[in-house]
Amino acid sequence: xxxxxxxxxxxxxxxxxxxxxxxxxxxxxxxxxxxxxxxxxxxxxxxxxxxxxxxxxxxxxxxxxxxxxxxxxxxxxxxxxxxxxxxxxxxxxxxxxxxxxxxxxxxxxxxxxxxxxxxxxxxxxxxxxxxxxxxxxxxxxxxxxxxxxxxxxxxxxxxxxxxxxxxxxxxxxxxxxxxxxxxxxxxxxxxxxxxxxxxxxxxxxxxxxxxxxxxxxxxxxxxxxxxxxxxxxxxxxxxxxxxxxxxxxx
Amino acid sequence: xxxxxxxxxxxxxxxxxxxxxxxxxxxxxxxxxxxxxxxxxxxxxxxxxxxxxxxxxxxxxxxxxxxxxxxxxxxxxxxxxxxxxxxxxxxxxxxxxxxxxxxxxxxxxxxxxxxxxxxxxxxxxxxxxxxxxxxxxxxxxxxxxxxxxxxxxxxxxxxxxxxxxxxxxxxxxxxxxxxxxxxxxxxxxxxxxxxxxxxxxxxxxx
Numbered sequence: 317x318x319x320x321x322x323x324x325x326x327x328x329x330x331x332x333x334x335x336x337x338x339x340x341x342x343x344x345x346x347x348x349x350x351x352x353x354x355x356x357x358x359x360x361x362x363x364x365x366x367x368x369x370x371x372x373x374x375x376x377x378x379x380x381x382x383x384x385x386x387x388x389x390x391x392x393x394x395x396x397x398x399x400x401x402x403x404x405x406x407x408x409x410x411x412x413x414x415x416x417x418x419x420x421x422x423x424x425x426x427x428x429x430x431x432x433x434x435x436x437x438x439x440x441x442x443x444x445x446x447x448x449x450x451x452x453x454x455x456x457x458x459x460x461x462x463x464x465x466x467x468x469x470x471x472x473x474x475x476x477x478x479x480x481x482x483x484x485x486x487x488x489x490x491x492x493x494x495x496x497x498x499x500x501x502x503x504x505x506x507x508x509x510x511x512x513x514x515x516x517x518x519x520x521x522x523x524x525x526x527x528x529x530x531x532x533x534x535x536x537x538x539x540x541x542x543x544x545x546x547x548x549x550x551x552x553x554x555x556x557x558x559x560x561x562x563x564x565x566x
Numbered sequence: 567x568x569x570x571x572x573x574x575x576x577x578x579x580x581x582x583x584x585x586x587x588x589x590x591x592x593x594x595x596x597x598x599x600x601x602x603x604x605x606x607x608x609x610x611x612x613x614x615x616x617x618x619x620x621x622x623x624x625x626x627x628x629x630x631x632x633x634x635x636x637x638x639x640x641x642x643x644x645x646x647x648x649x650x651x652x653x654x655x656x657x658x659x660x661x662x663x664x665x666x667x668x669x670x671x672x673x674x675x676x677x678x679x680x681x682x683x684x685x686x687x688x689x690x691x692x693x694x695x696x697x698x699x700x701x702x703x704x705x706x707x708x709x710x711x712x713x714x715x716x717x718x719x720x721x722x723x724x725x726x727x728x729x730x731x732x733x734x735x736x737x738x739x740x741x742x743x744x745x746x747x748x749x750x751x752x753x754x755x756x757x758x759x760x761x762x763x764x765x766x767x768x769x770x771x772x
Contacts, residue, residue, distance in 0.1 A: 359622045359626040369629070
């Protein structure tokens with residue numbers, strides 16, 4: 317049995333409810349339309365951008381958690397290599413930076429015991445290893461290539477890098493810069509490479525050296541490396557500072 | 567029995583209504599940002615007009631995509647768990663036979679599909695809602711395959727590798743968008759279903 321009072325409130329509640337509903341629908345629809353029409357402006361809104369940047373940091377953490385230091389990227393037969401391997405940078409192929417190999421020295425800085433710079437002949441004399449792996453671009457395309465060089469974890473051990481530190485930063489001859497987490501730096505497939513397809517790296521693929529990281533997206537693989545530093549402070553990167561996700565693991 | 571009460575039937579449980587609208591919002595963000603990501607390296611010989619996309623450029627679109635991803639996955643887990651545990655799926659989406667779907671789709675095309683009782687889905691609806699769930703699951707897994715082809719390479723392998731996972735992700739999106747378009751058209755044709763997804767109640771046709 318219902319009392320008069322409750323059924324009355326129920327009734328007026330229904331009326332108010334239906335008016336509120338209409339208002340809600342109207343507002344909801346215009347909000348949706350606004351979001352669709354001004355997707356660009358919405359992204360530029362300060363509070364929205366703050367939320368998105370926060371989510372990107374959260375995704376850095378999620379990816380670091382997911383990263384398994386023993387999980388290897390699939391390797392492919394040489395017959396699977398993509399020819400020609402695509403060139404990609406923030407400039408066009410005819411603007412590629414030419415580094416003079418004769419005077420070249422890799423500079424070391426930060427939390428490293430032996431900061432002696434390395435010449436190319438010295439680097440080439442280190443034990444070398446090769447890999448045929450898939451390079452995946454943040455744009456979505458992928459290509460398979462063959463890179464050869466020194467295992468980065470071996471190099472870090474040789475120079476006495478503090479592998480308890482958080483980051484390694486790279487500065488490149490083309491003014492590109494980026495940084496990676498230590499766990500990825502120590503991954504067995506992370507190579508400091510000097511050759512592409514068994515030839516000394518041509519300028520367009522990053523002469524004199526490219527850090528090849530098959531567990532990260534392409535833009536996290538710096539080319540034309542001039543110096544590297546080990547640090548606990550977040551070094552950012554050319555694309556990362558513009559909003560691309562820092563960890564960008566694959 | 568109270569007269570006012572008899573006129574209304576409960577159609578959609580609160581959890582279904584909440585997860586429905588979160589899905590609608592999340593899918594809008596995922597599709598619009600996904601289209602922008604697609605444009606950075608189109609798989610097929612066409613581009614999506616930038617006006618229909620979200621993010622302004624690739625980095626912005628990726629931020630939206632990988633933020634809304636969490637919202638949709640959490641929402642999807644709540645919805646699927648509720649649907650299975652409460653028996654909601656079993657009651658609402660089954661039984662479902664190809665014959666009944668064929669019959670009701672034909673009926674719908676001729677404009678002769680009955681909607682007297684909104685609490686019971688016809689076979690065309692059941693098939694469409696089930697297909698959306700299947701599409702969403704395929705989208706999540708093909709998405710993981712693209713996002714983590716090394717860490718989750720076992721999932722990537724199921725889709726035949728990174729490049730084919732991209733194709734699957736795009737096709738599942740296309741199917742989902744088509745079903746959503748049909749869904750919205752049907753809501754426009756039978757407008758009283760719309761407030762029902764907000765209030766949860768429908769007036770019983772007598």
